[in-house]
Amino acid sequence: MGLPHINNIKIVTVGLGYVGLPLSLRLSGHFPVTGYDVDPSRILELQDGYDRTGECSDQELATAAFHLTTDPKAIAGADVYIVTVPTPVDADNQPDLSALLSASETVGRALKQNAIVVYESTVYPGVTETLCGPVLETASGRVCGQDFYLGYSPERINPGDKIHTVDKITKVVAGQTPEVADFLMSLYGRLTNGKVFLAKNIKTAEAAKVIENAQRDINIAFVNEVAMIFNQMGIKTHDVLAAAGTKWNFLNFTPGLVGGHCIGVDPYYLAHLARQLGHNPEVVLAGRKINDDMAGFLARQIDRQIQLLPLKSETARIMVLGLTFKENVRDLRNSKAADLILSLQKAGHHVDVHDPLADPGEAKAAYGFDLLTGTAQRAAYDCVISVVPHKTYVAFQADDLVALLKPGGLVADLKGIWRDIEMPGEYVRWEL
Ligand SMILES: NC(=O)c1ccc[n+]([C@@H]2O[C@H](COP(=O)([O-])OP(=O)(O)OC[C@H]3O[C@@H](n4cnc5c(N)ncnc54)[C@H](O)[C@@H]3O)[C@@H](O)[C@H]2O)c1
Secondary structure (H helix, E strand, C coil): CCCCCHHHCCEEEECCCCCHHHHHHHHHCCCCEEEECCCHHHHHHHHCCCCCCCCCCHHHHHHCCCEEECCHHHHCCCCEEEECCCCCECCCCCECCHHHHHHHHHHHHHCCCCEEEEECCCCCCCHHHHHHHHHHHHHHCCCECCCEEEEECCCCCCCCCCCCCCCCCCEEEEECCHHHHHHHHHHHHHHCCCCEEECCCHHHHHHHHHHHHHHHHHHHHHHHHHHHHHHHHCCCHHHHHHHHCCCCCCCCCCCCCCCCCCCCCHHHHHHHHHHHCCCCCHHHHHHHHHHHHHHHHHHHHHHHHHHHCCCCCCCCEEEEECCCCCCCCCCCCCCHHHHHHHHHHHCCCEEEEECCCCCHHHHHHHHCCCECCCCCCCCCEEEEEECCCCHHHHCCCHHHHHHHEEEEEEEEECCCCCCCCCCCCCCEEEEC
16 A cells, blocks of 8 residues: 655654644654644744743754644655644534644645644544545545545643653554554654554544543543532531542542543534433533532632621632633633632622733733733632642732631632631631
């Protein structure tokens, strides 16, 4: 079938975001790589040596050997294309495959004979072969499986995680034919020191990815639900988890907000597929519902605690610590902290938002919040909430909280990060 030799290939990566940029960087240590993105501002900032996602350092970018472009003509004739564009959901939580299909069209127009197109974007089983393949065929005028070949390799990176980087984790790969699978094993094996798992076929690899995140969503939903139950009885879920966690096979999940564009999105891809097949995905969607309701639940609990404060103010000044979708990342997309803040504002409270990692311009554009920059006013707040456990907040001591709170104010420790802090007796504490 005339596949190129692994030592003599040119790779194009399509979509240079959280996934595509670090992948391109790793690949460029082994192969000639061109990174393509439709967003000229992204290419410009990368060419200037700055990665707004924080995944790659200035030093890494300065020494990177790849070529970057927004010109679709500049990606013609590569041996391998790796597609890492977003796969979000629309307003009705249905898969939005527009970027994936448009990227496929661009790649299709650039395809040469015997090229391999690998998808890393998260999809539901069947998308690569039944939706992307035909778009590539139409745009290229070539036949899939004969003139060009498909592969799938789900991305597992965990934003902000500097331990489980691409080179240290096992990469799942699948190819349209055994030869393509072998080729992709060799290609990805160079990045992962050989830690590659060959899935039975493309659909199996697609399915593996989508259930990894759906499983996490359901596990978090379970602890969120028990937190809702125990909260009514005054039992602290973190104390319960500390006790239950001593059992060897108890799964370690903690209650909290589930935002971002993976765990909160991928289960909807699985649910969409299930419905297409005539199956009602009850467990998958129950997890989504609990996790999506969590911000409202937390806002109601905090509002209730504020009403009980000796300060007797119906309208409180609240300091929210953290806005990004998870700890120690800059990513603001689909942040459930924003839902919590909006609910507290709706309840009539004045909310100041602080986040040392979020970009103030992006926070304003995405949610309309003016991030607090500089030093907060001393003892100005009725309530301080730990929403996102960034390192800075985890390191807080009693003095830091006392400095922010009015005497008798409320510490709402959503993530349980200050459980070991002893506060002076006059302050009120609430946690799950
Ligand atoms: N971020 C993660 O932690 C993570 C982890 C695992 C899997 N994934 C999956 O990887 C995929 C990419 O996610 P991401 O977080 O890197 O997205 P991202 O939004 O950070 O980046 C995507 C990039 O693709 C570009 N793009 C959009 N349409 C394009 C097109 N038609 N042609 C070329 N470029 C285009 C955008 O400009 C952007 O720079 C998604 O399917 C996501 O579900 C993400």
